[in-house]
Amino acid sequence: MCRAASLVTLLQGCNSMRRLRRIHAQVIVSGLLRNPTVSAKLLAFCATSTAGDLSYARLLFSHLPPPLHLDHWNSLIRGSSRGPAPLDSLHLYNAVARSSSVSRPDAVTFSFLLKACERSKAAAKCREAHGSIVRIGFSSSVIVCTNLTRCYAGNGLIGDARKVFDEIPERDLVSWNSMIACYCRAGLHEGALKIYDEMRVLGVGLDEFTTVGLLSSCAHVGALNFGIQVQEFAEKNGFLERNIYVGNALVDMHAKCGSLDGARRVFGRMRRRDVFTWNSMIVGLGVHGHGDESISFFQRMLMAGIRPNSVSFLGLLMGCSHQGLVGEGIKYFQLMHSEFNLQPDLKHYGCMVDMFGRAGELDRALQVIRSSPCSDDPVLWRTLLSACKIHKNVEMGEIAFKNLAHLSAQNAGDCALLAGIYASVGDSQGVARMRKMVKDQGIKTTPGWTWIEVNGEVRKFVVGDTSHPDTKEIYEKLKEMVSRAAPLCSAPVSSKEDAAVEALEELSENGGDCHSEMLAIACGLMKTSEGTSLRIVKNLRVCKDCHSLTKMVSRVYGREIMVRDRVRFHHFKDGSCSCSDYW
């Protein structure tokens, strides 16, 4: 007995498989493999420790003398659930459930079974597990049900997740936080923010986890006011000092909502900073087009002894491409591999193509694509095609388009781009060909939408939206807005070719007269008091017409308007935009 106790102590201090093998040998020699406490500890280390070895655990398990205990099974189920073959957990579970010699599965068993279902993306298995949970009587366990919620959500079944959550008899803060995280991961950020209201009504408190989840959703939808409210709560409760996740989420929220000063302020107050903190600044500055500042933060990061990762470089390269810093971009792209041994991925190549392309170096942009390992990705060719539109380069535009067609990836937007290139050089036959192609092939379009936060509420607009209760007023405001701002816009489109292109653009992006962002801006002007800044987020890129119209709206109404589009930020103020029309 004394021997067993000392082996258990040894196992508790074990930190490597080398040691474990030695202990295992002693266990065998002393005949203590029959002691379930000892064998369970052995197995737990192999199956679940980060220094363990799952195949060794399986081997050990298969040689254990009966009777086996639930602990043994649970260790193996737990280990398998996060190993390379999570479905093994399901087989083990079935064996436990069938076995007459082992006690029934417990809450631990189900927790890891659900982890396995979540990871293996097996929605049907998730439902089966749900059935077993109900049958065996764990549907009132808040821990099991929280896992079940995550399992459904992780399999894209957010509705089922919500149903399980709603039926948990005693929901605790962890389960609320988990629900928020599920909405975030599913991209349902408005839903995540709504949870906060429910929590407030029910008097559920918030902790660091809650604030991080909410801030992440605020960042995604551009809800700065909401985010600042969360920030005040976090500061009052000392979260910011205590918890680096909260600081990181705050920096990111400010940066993503266009409040770079706010981001810098929080950054300056943080006692400890990790790679997430620095990256949030580098990426934030990059997407705003402040490549130079992005670079200086990167250098400070190195001096602070934090090792950059591929996200750091992505931020840097975005900054370089938005600001036209070609030389710097090349330098950091090379540095990424030579100094930090990081492989560029599609996004990094995309930045390089964009950077060269917009700077007019179309040949070098093409060279980047050809020499990249992802030259079969439509995104890169599409980026090149947009650059060709800016520089009116038919020859290169056709090369890009041919590659898209070759990949069967050309969409209506691409056709519109190439048509635009033809139009810009007066080739009306080219325009007609593109038009025909869109019609004949029924090439599909991406629906556009825009978010705006007004009076603490996030509202979403689509093209020609008439779903809002105040639709009529919004359209009246839109009419007024256009009549006041449009006459100030320079270079109205009038030529025949441009009209043809416009027709194509209607097909391709967010439609004709009322792009969703214009509705959002009209709504914002109407619903907020004089002088308030407007912040909107949209899923597509700002089109040229909306860009010039928004500039004039900012002047006529004396409003700052921040637009976050698919790739970057635009700050409109007094008739001009922070991108200096370089985008």
Added chain:
DNA sequence: CTAGGGTTAG
């Protein structure tokens, strides 16, 4: 410390 929750980029 036996089972559940969080941040950048996708």
